[in-house]
Each structure stands twice: as structure tokens, then as C-alpha cells.
Amino acid sequence: MTVRLEFCGDLVALLNRNGNNSKTPRLLYRTACTKDLIESQGVPHTEVGRITTGEGRECSFMYIPRFGETLHVWPHLPPVDVTRATLLFPDPLEVISFIVDVNVGRLAKLLRLAGFDTLYSPDWDDDRIAETAEAEGRIVLTRDRELLKRNAVRWGRLVRASDPWDQLGEVVSFFGLEERIELFSRCPKCNGILELVEKEEINDRLEPLTRLMYETFTRCPGCGQIYWRGSHHSRIREKLSASLKKTIFDRKG
Numbered sequence: 001m002t003v004r005l006e007f008c009g010d011l012v013a014l015l016n017r018n019g020n021n022s023k024t025p026r027l028l029y030r031t032a033c034t035k036d037l038i039e040s041q042g043v044p045h046t047e048v049g050r051i052t053t054g055e056g057r058e059c060s061f062m063y064i065p066r067f068g069e070t071l072h073v074w075p076h077l078p079p080v081d082v083t084r085a086t087l088l089f090p091d092p093l094e095v096i097s098f099i100v101d102v103n104v105g106r107l108a109k110l111l112r113l114a115g116f117d118t119l120y121s122p123d124w125d126d127d128r129i130a131e132t133a134e135a136e137g138r139i140v141l142t143r144d145r146e147l148l149k150r151n152a153v154r155w156g157r158l159v160r161a162s163d164p165w166d167q168l169g170e171v172v173s174f175f176g177l178e179e180r181i182e183l184f185s186r187c188p189k190c191n192g193i194l195e196l197v198e199k200e201e202i203n204d205r206l207e208p209l210t211r212l213m214y215e216t217f218t219r220c221p222g223c224g225q226i227y228w229r230g231s232h233h234s235r236i237r238e239k240l241s242a243s244l245k246k247t248i249f250d251r252k253g
């Protein structure tokens, strides 16, 4: 007697090899809650959008299938709204904020550049990331599946793209955050919210050319870094819009 798991859409690409088999469906000779069964096949629960029974009834991660039962495991259909409760994710987030694992570390700076509250330290281990995500209600971004399988990680994304700009496009499109982008509102170095500062106040800290060419400045209250609107701004805008156009999801699931 078996439980049959049918993985759909881009979840198939996440399946671990089971002997020579890297395909779906998976026949399991044991039963347990669906979270455990699904994750035993290599797919972290954060990547699952919906689970349905053979009769089309939706079930939660706590559901324990009967022997002989088939479950369909579906990916998320982006954009994923984390502020809305679903059967699989009953604890919605009030605000959108992230915590970034070291294996996608460069993404942290770009998310801050786009205005998103993002925690990151190259020194944090999985325990620290999972605990902080749970305590502060943050979305975990990583390429580490084991981190995403933890119960403490309620919202997360297994980042698929390898280029950091593509990763930014992937995350923004996946969570439907295009309208929430506030470019240059946050310090890429330390996550502080930038404040407008009078030029006279910082005049002595500016290079002569910068002093001559720019009038509007912001300062980070966290690390003291000063920013101004230079030619790099339009370059960053272009890279961002290019990365957003590039992100295409498999919606066939």
C-alpha cells in the first residue's frame, strides 16, 4: 500500500533523485503529515502553493493521507500575496520584509536599493536566520533547501536565478512587489531608512566636484553614509526594469 504524490509545475525540477528516478509521481510506502512527505522528496514546504486530494479537496500541511490516496502538490501561482492567509500558510505577514542567506548575499544590497527592509549578515547561520525570520515575520531568501524545510520558516523562497539582478526581478515578481518599490529610500550598506539632509550640513564631507554638481542629498541615520542623485541612478533604474521584464514564471503547473 502506498501514498502517491504527484508533483506539478516547476516543483518537478526540485525533486531529489530517488534511486534512478527523478520524476513524479512518487510512491511512498509510509504515511505522515503532508509537510514531511513532500519535504522527504526534496521540495521545501515554502515552495508549495496548494495540495489537493484525488477528489480535488484542498488540504493543509498537517493532513495525513490514507494509504491508496493520491495527493497533487502544486507550486505557488505568482504573484504570491504574503499578507493574505491561505490554508497552507495561515499566518499572513503584516509588512513585507526579508532576511537573506549568505548564498544569495548580493541580493540583500539590491533589495535595500529597491527600498525593501532586508536583514543580512554573512556571519549568520541557519539557526539564526530561521529564528529571526520567525520572531520578526520575515521572508527567508536562500538557495538552501534544508533551511526552508524548517518549521520556523513560514514564508520563504528558494531563489532560482543566479545573477543578483535577476534574483531581484525574481523576488519582486514572485511576491508581486512592483508597486512597493521605493528606489534609493534605504541604505544598501546597513538597511537604514535614508533622510534628506541640507547641503550646508554636510558640505565639508563632499568632494569638490560632488559639491559643485549636486544639490539634493540623503544621509543614513544608521551608518552616516551620504548619498546623492548621480548618473548611477538612471543606470540602476535601467537594470531594475530589465530584470523585471526578464522574470518569467512557469504558470502551466
Ligand SMILES: [Zn+2]
Residues within 6 Å of the ligand: 187, 188, 189, 190, 191, 192, 220, 221, 222, 223, 224, 225
Ligand atoms: Zn547605512
